[in-house]
Amino acid sequence: MSGLWCHLQRHGVVLIWLPVLLLFPLLNLSDGVLPAVGQVALVLGIAAVAVALVVTGRVPVLLPALVVLIVLAAMQGEGWQTVWGVLAIVSPAVLRGWRLLVAIAAATVGVAVSIALIEGVGDAYLLSVGGTLLSGITTTSFLRLIEAVEQLRRTREELARAAVAEERARMSRDLHDLLGHTLSVMVVKAEAVRRLAARDPEAAAAHAADIEEVGRAALADVRVAVDQMKTLSLAEELDGALRALDAAGIRTSATPAPFEVPDIAGQALAWVVREGTTNVLRHSGAASCRFELTADDGEFRLAVIDDGVGGPVGEVGSNGPGERAGGLEGLRQRLRAVDGRLDVRAGAEGFRLEARVPAS
Template sequence: MTMLGYLLLGIVSMLARQVPTSEMAWGAGILVALFLLQNLHSLPNRGGDRPRYWIWTLSMQGLLTYIPFLILKDSWVGMPGYFAGSLLLFLRGKVSWLSASAVAISMFFIEQHLGSDGFSAFYYACGVGTIGLSVFGLTRLGDLLVEVQAARAELARLAVARERDRVARDLHDLLGYSLSAITLKGELVYRLVNSHPERACEEISTMLAISRQALSDVRMVASSYRDMSLAAEIAATRAVLVSADIATVVTVDCGPLEDRVNTVLSTVLREGVSNLLRHSKAQNCVIEAILDKGVVRLRVENDGLNTSPSVTARRDGRGLDNLCTRLGELGGTLNAAAAEDGWFRLTALVPLSGAAA
């Protein structure tokens, strides 16, 4: 709007000074060309890059700013301030400021040459400099607004991506164990339903309890809030392993833990037991949770490691990556490796000082 007003001012100035029609048409055409060039130069969001032909368009703007003074003289208002602004936008470093200053100073001498007194010429030169700074500032402001909008869109995209990763991580870590346990119980019930119907009914009751817990886990994932108890998870895990005829040795000596530590270590336990049920033919399992020198150590070990290529290929590592992310947030570490004796060992360490930070 400012440039449009300046364009109209230039036309009014020529009309007021009764410029011949041919010269006024020529001057009005140049004003329109300057208007279009300045709009091109002031386009926001160039990302710091100048237009491809900026040297030519900037040179043309300079010529169209100064040449009409030779013909229209003091009837020509032109847009020297906008040319100074374009110099500030396109040139770099000190050169841009020196060039813009040169435009303002040149207008001082041009006005004096056209008959203006020193004060009027100085006033006009200051106006040119002010307009140049305004053009530069407003264009940069437009660039900043575009960048802010892009940053907000990127933040929104990242927030959606983080939430998607959280939901995927929670579903994998919390439901993997429950679904594996339900599958195990279902297979056990199938074997017992004819020979030991009473035992089968007991296992069905346990399976229903696990499925209800899985449903609760899904609701907790949706609300992004889930507190778990390591002691309760160890007890539930032991019951599942015993029902699967896996000899289980449990050692718990870590005392009460903070909610975050409880939840993360419970998730580690679930993932470890889920992998045990899905990827091994375990007959023995050791679960240990110990507090030693301010560090909680959770260890899950099992024998019967299945190293066949088909099983190995199905392990995508996502579960362990999720655990590393969760433990890393508490300053903890995870180590998972198969030993030469056929046992698989999963060890999580969480410093209580890091969890409290």
């Protein structure tokens, strides 16, 4: 709708001046009936061709016809020289570049020559010539302004669509990372409850309480993610990962970090811990897993290493077998946002997920 309105504006800016410019010739018709009828037909012809040119844009056919009619009209006598203004205001609607400059120059020279030959150079000579030139320049400027506004509107709409798509991708990634990890932990603990319910009710009750706690935390995470305020703590994620893996019967170890990780890098690495733990719980079949956090060469490195088989069978990511296109690709995007990178290696000895994040 706004594009149609812009189109109508461009036409209106040009066509609104036709009655004004063609009124002066109609006020200076010849005395005879037949000449006057011919002059009226000439004026109507100029109006019709000008409107058709602006609406259809058929320059090769209609613009020469308009120029011929204007030349014929300018030869009718005094008061007819305003028809050159029609050429000056119509040209910006259908021409660009040097062709537009030639058209406006032709209208200016035409009115200058025709006034000098028919009416003579008088006090209003420069005013008439300058008015024609100014009308062409003003119309050109206004039309280009309307086009610029329309282009900015289209750009704004494209940016809005891109922002919506990016936000949807972010929400999809957040929900995958948040719920994928949490639900995996809940499944593991539910299995532990089922195994221990008969022989160790107290341990089963403890795991059931953990399930309740994890479920409440999942609800809080979803609310925070929806509010775009989700932040993770590297220390908390490491602690939660160790407890979850231990509950699944997987031996765990973590290299203590004798340094402090900044918030931005820590949050990125916390997502690595979460995704890595989810992969180990879901797909690895590992008996042991360790987390190694080091700092050298101006960057932090976090590795999640297990002795399992890697990712689900049959799924291949960009770094080879075992990489899941969904979770790890989302993790790559998070790391790229802080100029980090992710390496995934699956081999005979197990699966290694390593992230590197700049220290600054």
